[in-house]
Amino acid sequence: MKILAFSDLHRDVAATHKIIEAATEADIVVGAGDYATRCEGLIDCIELLGEVKAPVVLVPGNHDRLDELRSLCDAYKNFHILHGETANLFGKEFVGLGLEIPSRNDEAWNQTMPEADAARFLERCPENAVLVTHTPPMGCADMQRDGTHEGSQAIAEALITRRPALHLCGHIHNSWGASGMVGDTFVKNLGPSANWFEI
Numbered sequence: 001m002k003i004l005a006f007s008d009l010h011r012d013v014a015a016t017h018k019i020i021e022a023a024t025e026a027d028i029v030v031g032a033g034d035y036a037t038r039c040e041g042l043i044d045c046i047e048l049l050g051e052v053k054a055p056v057v058l059v060p061g062n063h064d065r066l067d068e069l070r071s072l073c074d075a076y077k078n079f080h081i082l083h084g085e086t087a088n089l090f091g092k093e094f095v096g097l098g099l100e101i102p103s104r105n106d107e108a109w110n111q112t113m114p115e116a117d118a119a120r121f122l123e124r125c126p127e128n129a130v131l132v133t134h135t136p137p138m139g140c141a142d143m144q145r146d147g148t149h150e151g152s153q154a155i156a157e158a159l160i161t162r163r164p165a166l167h168l169c170g171h172i173h174n175s176w177g178a179s180g181m182v183g184d185t186f187v188k189n190l191g192p193s194a195n196w197f198e199i
Contacts, residue, residue: 001090003197004054007032007134007170007190010063011041015192016048022194023052028089032170032190033061033098033134035069039109046072050079055089057082060098061134061171062111082132084121092199093129095164097121100171101135101152115154122158130199131164131185134171141169141178141189159185165199 004026006019023029029052036042042064049056056079060066066083073079080087082096103112125131135152136142137159142151150172159167159182167187170176176191188195 001027001092001199003028003030003130003199005030005032005168005188005190005195005197006192008034008061008173008176009045009192010034010037011044012192013044013048016045019194020048020051023054026054029054029056030094030130030132030168031056031058032132032168033059034063034170035061036063038063038107039065039111042068043072050076052078054078055080057087057089057094057096057132059083059096059132059134060111062100062105063109064098064111066098066111086124086126086129093126094132095125095129096132097155098134101133101154104150115152118152118154119157122154122162125158125162125164127163129162129164131158131167133167133169136169136172136175136189137167137182137187140180140182140187141175142172143175143178144172145174156182159183159187166197
């Protein structure tokens with residue numbers, strides 16, 4: 001199974017077109033959040049992504065309102081919006097959890113989730129699943145420009161205890177392209193370009 005994955009398009013139409021072009025070779029397309037910017041312009045990328053024919057798995061980012069994302073994607077039968085949910089695609093479980101975990105920005109537009117709530121959701125993650133989150137795990141692919149780590153402890157712990165086969169994330173722009181291992185799980189902070197995985 002060939003997975004094409006990306007994150008943090010932030011209304012970038014040119015980057016979205018590149019994802020759509022690459023998607024013709026994908027079995028599954030995964031978006032790890034932030035299609036909008038400050039909760040504005042979500043439709044800009046989602047309507048374009050509607051051209052993708054393969055199954056599409058999306059989680060909301062901290063710039064995306066979940067209810068608006070679900071409403072816009074209702075028109076596309078191949079779209080799966082996952083936030084605390086699981087989808088079985090081609091026999092593989094995909095688990096999604098969006099938003100910023102925990103809150104590190106008190107702006108009114110910022111969509112967040114407490115660590116304790118994330119931990120409860122992640123208890124249901126099946127072993128060997130593909131885990132898609134917006135926030136990276138604490139200590140891996142989460143380094144800001146000043147050297148601080150701004151990932152989620154709950155996600156990091158879930159990688160150890162639930163042992164997903166692959167973890168795809170975004171959110172920390174300074175760490176786009178960064179990857180590493182947490183326990184037995186490969187982690188990749190995607191960014192707004194085409195990233196390929198085969199499982």
